[in-house]
Amino acid sequence: MASNQTGPQPSKITVHDIAGKAGVSQSTVSKVLNGYPNLRESTRKKVLQVIEEMGFVPDQIARSLVKNKTGTIGLIVGDIANPFFSETSKTIIAKARQYGIDVIISDTDYDNAIMQKSLSAMLARRVDGILVASVEREDPNIDRLVERKFPLILYNRKTDNERANYVVSNNSSGSRLAVEHLIELGHTKICFLSGSNKYSTFHQRYEGYKKTLEKHGIPFRPEFVYMQNNPETGLCGFIHDVLRLEDRPTAFFAATDQLAIQTMNLVSKMGYAVPEDFSIVGYDDIEISSNPFVGLTTVSQNNRLMAETALEKLLGLINGDISAEQPIQIVLESELIVRKTTSRARET
Amino acid sequence: MASNQTGPQPSKITVHDIAGKAGVSQSTVSKVLNGYPNLRESTRKKVLQVIEEMGFVPDQIARSLVKNKTGTIGLIVGDIANPFFSETSKTIIAKARQYGIDVIISDTDYDNAIMQKSLSAMLARRVDGILVASVEREDPNIDRLVERKFPLILYNRKTDNERANYVVSNNSSGSRLAVEHLIELGHTKICFLSGSNKYSTFHQRYEGYKKTLEKHGIPFRPEFVYMQNNPETGLCGFIHDVLRLEDRPTAFFAATDQLAIQTMNLVSKMGYAVPEDFSIVGYDDIEISSNPFVGLTTVSQNNRLMAETALEKLLGLINGDISAEQPIQIVLESELIVRKTTSRARET
DNA sequence: CTGAAAGCGCTTACAG
DNA sequence: CTGAAAGCGCTTACAG
Numbered sequence A, B: 001m002a003s004n005q006t007g008p009q010p011s012k013i014t015v016h017d018i019a020g021k022a023g024v025s026q027s028t029v030s031k032v033l034n035g036y037p038n039l040r041e042s043t044r045k046k047v048l049q050v051i052e053e054m055g056f057v058p059d060q061i062a063r064s065l066v067k068n069k070t071g072t073i074g075l076i077v078g079d080i081a082n083p084f085f086s087e088t089s090k091t092i093i094a095k096a097r098q099y100g101i102d103v104i105i106s107d108t109d110y111d112n113a114i115m116q117k118s119l120s121a122m123l124a125r126r127v128d129g130i131l132v133a134s135v136e137r138e139d140p141n142i143d144r145l146v147e148r149k150f151p152l153i154l155y156n157r158k159t160d161n162e163r164a165n166y167v168v169s170n171n172s173s174g175s176r177l178a179v180e181h182l183i184e185l186g187h188t189k190i191c192f193l194s195g196s197n198k199y200s201t202f203h204q205r206y207e208g209y210k211k212t213l214e215k216h217g218i219p220f221r222p223e224f225v226y227m228q229n230n231p232e233t234g235l236c237g238f239i240h241d242v243l244r245l246e247d248r249p250t251a252f253f254a255a256t257d258q259l260a261i262q263t264m265n266l267v268s269k270m271g272y273a274v275p276e277d278f279s280i281v282g283y284d285d286i287e288i289s290s291n292p293f294v295g296l297t298t299v300s301q302n303n304r305l306m307a308e309t310a311l312e313k314l315l316g317l318i319n320g321d322i323s324a325e326q327p328i329q330i331v332l333e334s335e336l337i338v339r340k341t342t343s344r345a346r347e348t
Numbered sequence C, D: 001c002t003g004a005a006a007g008c009g010c011t012t013a014c015a016g
Helices: A015-022 A026-033 A041-054 A060-067 A083-098 A112-124 A140-148 A171-184 A200-215 A231-244 A257-269 A303-318 B015-022 B026-033 B041-054 B060-067 B083-098 B112-124 B140-147 B171-184 B200-215 B231-244 B257-269 B303-318
Strands: A072-077 A102-107 A129-132 A152-155 A166-169 A190-193 A251-254 A279-283 A297-300 A329-332 A335-337 B072-077 B102-107 B129-132 B152-155 B166-169 B190-193 B251-254 B279-283 B297-300 B329-332 B335-337
Touching: A015 A026, A015 A041, A026 A041, A060 B060, A072 A083, A072 A112, A083 A102, A083 A303, A083 B102, A083 B112, A102 A112, A102 B083, A112 A140, A112 B083, A129 A303, A140 A152, A152 A303, A166 A171, A166 A303, A171 A190, A171 A200, A171 A251, A171 A279, A171 A297, A171 A335, A190 A200, A190 A231, A190 A257, A231 A257, A251 A257, A257 A279, A303 A329, B015 B026, B015 B041, B026 B041, B072 B083, B072 B112, B083 B102, B083 B303, B102 B112, B112 B140, B129 B303, B140 B152, B152 B303, B166 B171, B166 B303, B171 B190, B171 B200, B171 B251, B171 B279, B171 B297, B171 B335, B190 B200, B190 B231, B190 B257, B231 B257, B251 B257, B257 B279, B303 B329
Parallel strands: A072 A102, A072 A129, A129 A152, A152 A166, A166 A329, A190 A251, A251 A279, A279 A297, B072 B102, B072 B129, B129 B152, B152 B166, B166 B329, B190 B251, B251 B279, B279 B297
Antiparallel strands: A102 B102, A297 A335, B297 B335
16 A cells, blocks of 8 residues: 555556446456446446446556457558658558557667567567568568468568568559650660669569560660669769769669659759759659659559558458468559659650 | 467467476566566576577566556657658657657547547556647646646647646747748748647747737738648638738748748749749758758757657656656757748848 | 456565 | 465456
């Protein structure tokens, strides 16, 4: 009976208190709480009334312990300040709330060590399932969860593990859309600007770029490819170098809107005009891109659908509506949005 | 002994299993887990080894139940897709992780009903404390928590409740910076564009705008103020109306970068140039604003500091390092960042 | 239709 | 230095 140091904290009222006031047993209170059917209507009423009067809210921690289910899921993103992640998180959080489930969020900053820690913290906290928005193509921690058949859905990026559940968009065909648009405009010297190959998204966008060139009989040129692990540092140097080439590019296809916008900034600082001197296509259709001041031509993924699908499948897995035997593997199509950063190539 | 429907889920290993293998009692295992000092070094070693071997991770749910502490906090934002909220969330999530505490996130979409539900869900889930990034000036649910002295820190926006803990920036002086900059450039006909008055941020920015005009002997004109509850809908109409006035404004001070950028778009569509025809100042310094294509002059809050301070204070409250007797009320200063959307007024 | 009892997986006095 | 026991706040068979 130590005095509570936080002061007049209304000392927790429990199912036991309700039972007392209502003149029933704990079990009965619990049964009304859980919608148990065979209860006399009058006792249900009475209990409900006392609960209301005392403002009782059952303790989810205790409930979780016995039910072996917490009503929480984990959400792991690469960078919540990146619009793609925050927009999909918003969808997931809103939808989860509708189902009464809470989300524990983690931001890995694309760091494997943090990913691992987040995963194990979430498991220790007994989340019912996990959504991962950014994995590398190889990730042993994810493999372990897949093997255990722990409810897990990767979205946006997937691992190479063939048994993993994922909801991604068709990055290869997205690239094809972008590159063919450029080709139709008469461009043949097209640079590819991208993030690291260790992510399936960039890997596939890169493959799509190469295949599309090949399909149209355009030679692939390694010196036209920028695919740094650290996309922020070297872009400026790359652009300068590639523009110094005798046979320089007339167009840039960036695997990311952020990269596309940086490129726009760089070339305008160098005195060039977009799209007059260079056509630029991005990928992602983040919010800024549609801003009239930017007007970036880009490949748009259906973020909302991706996030909703991922959550829906996860919940299905959790409550057993969906069998965990067959991996869930969903590929969404993307579309090209033509705005004002692309135009006909000057020299054909 | 029902067969587990999820299959070869490695049936949960407990402190009891560890105790068995290590030849000690549960209590002892628990003691090494909790760093209890008086233990023979050899038994500690032994237990640690078994834990390692079996890959045992203690169940946080069970631990939370008995410790009456969950190691989680709640984070409530108005709109995670808004850069201000996602950037501050990132800071909070990262810092919380360093302390080993998990964050349950909620996005209210500025809806009071969702706010209330989020709050009670978090309490039921027994979070150790709550951070709220967007409250209205009046909020009875918050008042109740304040009265109970539940660990709670408001940041960015605060309620009118004088006992509430908060970390905000000085919105009034931020406005003064913006308006005086415009006045120095020779502007006297300055519009104020803002979100709803029901938020302390906008309320104070509005007050700052009015006071600064007054201080400089410039008459306040109600027709120059746009302060809709729904900022997205009516801006276009307002701009058109105000520009049709005989004595029309030469500058716009927007209480939000988003509003400022929308205004830039609107007036450019109408054929005007910024800053030649109109000067525009924003508030927030979101990422796009520094983009060379936008180059918005704006008031910058120290988001990172605000978020860090809020979390730090919350943790202090939770572990009792900070007394809950005196409200924690911190006001951070902001600065003006002059870029290229403001210039000298044409007609003086 | 209702209640007594056991138990979820831990921790914490209390004894020894 | 270590263990037996009680308990955190619920739910769930099992009896009746």
